[in-house]
Amino acid sequence: MPHQCTNCGRGFEDGSQEMLSGCPNCGGNKFQFRPEGADSSPPSEEPPEPPEPPGGNSTVAKTVGKTAATVRDIVGSDEPPAGAEPADTGDASGTVNAGSTDAEDAAQASARGDVVSPDELPDHAPEGDHQFDPPAADSAPSVEPPADDTQDRPDLQELREELNSQFESVKVLAPGQYELNLMELYDREEYIVALQEDGRYSIQVPEPIQE
Amino acid sequence: MGLLTNLKDSISRAAASLFSEEDPKRIGIYGPPNAGKTTLANRIARDWTGDAVGPESHVPHETRRARRKENVEIERDGKKVTIDIVDTPGVTTKVDYTEFLEHDMEKDDAVRRSREATEGVAEAMHWLREDVDGVIYVLDSSTDPFTQVNTMLIGIIESQDLPVLILANKIDLEDSSVQRIRNAYPQHETIPLSALEGDNMDEVYDKIAEYFG
Incomplete structure (x- = not known):
């Protein structure tokens, strides 16, 4: 379940349309990207790594912690985008199976239902590539993909990439x-x-003290 | 925040409370790249303060960081309206450095410009979330206004219940069609103007006072 409601912890498949109108459980509108294989503990439990600022108020500490965890998940994940199949992720209760969601449109269902063959994938994509990192920038930032890369890609591949990228900000x-x-x-x-x-970015977190 | 800025803020707040009941409203100038946002911001700033806001250019993404001009006092019918103008980078869903190569730019400069423009859009979207009290949405009336970006941004602005004034800019161009913008966004009033030529600015100031005063 690549996406998780940060409020109630409900999981959603990649590309699930239910998220677009808020979490059906609690109405929350903040979701955390959780690649497969990442720790599936509920978001209320703080990840141990990000140290809480000493003396900071808890809301801010939580926000910073969550942000750090999110960034770490995004940047540090080695999950290939093509591996996000619904069948692999039905283990958690509350997970919405996107394949059976009525509201999902045909294009999304088709894109997720079919699997591209390995020879359709671009040759230069490293195995540990993640949707967040550009294919070329991961290993060699100065090398650009061929100009006709996107034109030669099959429709399904294009659709999948669009689905995978729709929740990324940049x-x-x-x-x-x-x-x-x-x-x-x-x-x-x-x-x-x-x-x-290299595809990473610096972010400004909310200031602890508002004027 | 520095002592001087604090002091300046206190003084302007005190002054504002003498003459008006509220602090200046912060008005964001939003719209797609090359719609004429900076030209408009400069026109308003020059008309009422004598200063400019930033450089204008026909190359897209000239404005890559939000620029602010504070305490712009606009006088309408003997009444003063004070606003802070925030000129923002053009909002778009794709930024590609190859677009800049056509404008005699070296590749390194084009890549840097592209990166800065992307950062600028991220910043502008963040500002829209919590830092503006109203929006002037500028559209180039010689191009099709019915785009994903325009629809999404105007939708966000509506969902925030922010007052929004839609300006159909570049009416001096031959291909200009104000009606096309009115048809695309009939729920809002559309004001025609040419920020470059200064055409119809009186009506623009009337509407700014009406919407944001």
């Missing part, structure tokens, strides 16, 4: 080429202040 296609998800950028409490060539 997708780095190559150095100097970006796709922006405006709703994600608008919805985030923290905001991006600096992009880096």
